[in-house]
Amino acid sequence: MATRTPLEIGGMGHSVKRKEDARFLHGKGKYVDDIKLPGMLYMDIVRSPFAYAKIKSINTEKALKVPGVLAVITGETLKGFNLHWMPTLMSDTQMVLPTDTVMYQAQEVAAVIATSRYAAADGVEAVEVEYEPMAAIVTPQRAMEKDAPVLRTDKAGKKDNHIWHWEVGDRQSTNNVFDKADVVVKEDMYIPRIHVASIETCGCIADYNKIENKLTVYMTTQAPHAIRTVFALVAGHVGLTEEKIRIISPDIGGGFGGKVPVYPGYVIAVAASVVIGKPVKWIEDRMENLQADSFARDYYITAEIAADKDGTMKALRIKTIADHGYTDAAANPSKFPAGLFSIVTGSYDFPVAFAEMDAYYTNKPPGGVAYRCSFRVTEAVHAIERIVDSLALKLGMDPAQLRLKNFIKPEQFPYHSALGWEYDSGNYEAALKKAMDIIEYDKLRKEQAEKRKKGELMGIGISSFTEIVGAGNSKHFDILGLKMFDSCEIRVHPTGKAIARFGTKSQGQGHETTYAQIIAEELGLPADHILVEEGDTDTAPYGLGTYASRSTPTAGAAAAKAARKLREKARKIAAHLLEVNEQDLEWDINKFHVKGAPDKAKTIQEIVFAAYTNHPAGMEAGFEAVSYYDPPNLTFPFGSYICVVDIDKGTGEVKIRRFVAVDDCGNIINPMIVEGQIHGGLTMGLAPALYEEMRYDEDGNCVTGSFMDYLLPTAVETPRWETAKTVTPSPHHPIGAKGVGESATVGAPPAIANAVVDALSHLGVTHIDIPITPPKVWSILKEKGVVN
Ligand code: CDP
Secondary structure (H helix, E strand, C coil), X not given: CCCCCCCCCCCCCCCCCCCCHHHHHXXXXXXXXXXXXXXXXXXXXXXXXXXXXXXXXXXXXXXXXXXXXXEEEEHHHHXXXXXXXXXXXXXXXXXXXXXXXXXXCCCEEEEEEECCHHHHHHHHHHCEEEEEECCXXXXXXXXXXXXXXXXXXXXXXXXXXXXEEEEEECHHHXXXXXXXXXXXXXXXXXXXXXXXXXXXXXXXXXXEECCCCEEEEEECCCCHHHHHHHXXXXXXXXXXXXXXXXEECCECCCCCCCCCCCCHHHHHHHHHHHHXXXXXXXXXXXXXXXXXXXXXXXXXXXEEEEECCCCCEEEEEEEXXXXXXXXXXXXXXXXXXXXXXXXXXXXXXXXXEEEEEEEECXXXXXXXXXXXXXXXXXXXHHHHXXXXXXXXXHHCCCHHHHHHHHECCHHHCCEECCCCCEXXXXXXHHHHHHHHHHHCHHHHHHHHHHHHHXXXXXXXXXXXXXXXECCCCCCCCEEXXXXXXXXXXXXXXXXXXXXXXXXXXXCCCCHHHHHXXXXXXXXXXXXXXXXXEECECCCCCCXXXXXXXXXXXXXXXXXXXXXXXXXXXXXXXXXXXXCCCHHHEEEECCEEEECCEEEEXXXXXXXXXXXXXXXXCCCCCCCEEEEEECCCCXXXXXXXXXXXXXXXXXXXXXXXXXXXXXXXXXXXXXXXXXXXHHHHHHHHHHHHHHHCCCCECCCCCECCCCCCCCCCCCCCCCCCEEEEECCCCXXXXXXXXXXXXXXXXXXXXXXXXXXXXXXHHHHCCCCCCCCCCHHHHHHHHHHCCCCC
16 A cells, blocks of 8 residues: 655554564563552462362361461352352353352352462362262253253243344245255354463452552453443442442453453452452463363354355355353344354355354353454354355366355445345455465466376365454444444644553554554654553543454544544644635645645644644644544455465375465555464464364363363464455545454465365365364375275
């Protein structure tokens, strides 16, 4: 993208270096666990070894004798304050600490407060809990059986394990098309439970000041304001009203959706600090983090396409069974129980579609966080991109040609999808053709044909995904009633230096750099002179936080809007200084000049100084503005990825030879940061495609609860990503930008899965569930007689 501002100003399109990296690279980042407060106590948690058990007794006597242990908090303790249950983001209920039953392995059972982290851990070892284990329900298929025990006996009148049914689209018209279709393809797929596995685990320091009745919580949260409001709603009756609560979200070591929900540990630490009157720190260790929170996916999807013989797609039908674990604590906008799964028609022009979903309780930890995706978009994209390949296989068509035939055409935008979305802009054909050119698609197909003759296994996989990000317009989007706008407040000081505060919260995405670039573009102040601050509810304007790639579409837009308000004020001041009419002035990068007389000008710095020293009569002094931006629609970034794999017949190992990612996120603020987002996202897409899966045995024991078993890819496994872009601006976003943070996580898994299936398709393979591990591939090769 051509830049409008010079590098010294560093507006849109400049790959300026990330401001925040100076402190991260020097080891000077400030994470929750770096903070130490005077008199601070430490909390550690007793967790259930069983997935489903009655608690017969909890004996705290020995624990209380451990040197340094001050208190042991149980469900009964919290019950005394009516704090043993809490609401979830989906208006379900969740135990903070149990009083009689544990519902999943690693569930919090009691908390030990001590003078040191070590004493707290020793105290945990000494708490004696007597359990009576019961048969756990580990899959939704078991949960829906007639003889399955009802898990949520806390819910009066609950007679089964069903949580909700949700459907979208036109069932009847879709069925009619399927009944008469030339060709129908159908695939059952499981998208397994995975974990966000952020480097920093979850934790907080709750600091209650008894004298001022003020609670400050330093917390690993992606949504500090929403958390403050929820705390006030829950604890207002005991005097903790919203102005008395301050949430500070310092540097965050990766969130990926896992730091949106409120976990019991936060609530227990707050309760402990309020009761004891001292700061209480709680930081999860790695295994607690992997076993107890931040889970995503766990969807069983049946996808079907009806098509004409020539490949024209006529209808899409999707049925999903969702495993939500013990409670529905999924992180979704309130009106969307299955998130934005209804983007499942993807990049294709389906005249009709229907999707339905049923969610069930099981004895697993609560799942459903929007792991680097816009609330279930990853699942939707996997379903559509896999089933499109199955259709290509059935028709004997090239998967690229089938896509090109069915893409929504550029002239169809704004496009109304069969499942109710209005796509803002797109050019899917351009992105796919670019990816095909870069990778030399036709040449690869020839090579594949030759290799096949020699018995070698090579596959080419495509994913042409459409995303939906930027939740969102207040008409549709709220979380617990809070509308999902976002905000920016800009204060420019007399000498032309500024501080800008936002309702979002970066977890490594580089907001301190890119938000400053947006303001630099609009006001002409150098980005270097604009300090960006997020994450402190006492100072930042109210916002709904950062997840689901919503920051650029919402707060990024608010930054431009607030800056434009200031530019209007600047125009008035410039007119006063230059003694001309406002209409006679023209804006040029960083100054107003008189039309036709570029030398008669006032720079933004001169104007700002005048706002404090020489402003026009009748105008308020100062140079500040705030914007709360309610987007008119979401943004729909997209991309086309092509992956080439070779499969080792001896081991079943999938080797990614090349991976080309062409992304389109509209106008780009910082190309380097966008590329970084895509590289990280691609690696996070590689992970579930080939390695990661959170597995449970038949008793509900988590068998992947440490990094010895839960396979995160490292630099060694990560291939060289080749990236490119197309630019299709969003027509409704003030700076034409769309979100990008999660595109690659969403788009990569089906490209890889499609490549592996493509390598094996001549053997009759039409689908393999991710993660596609060497044993899985090897057993297919064995079954098909390719190896002994
Ligand atoms: O909400 P989150 O920050 O995770 O996602 P995002 O809005 O997609 O932004 C991720 C990072 O990429 C931020 O630093 C954005 O400012 C930057 N970005 C960009 O430079 N240009 C875009 N068109 C979109 C995002």
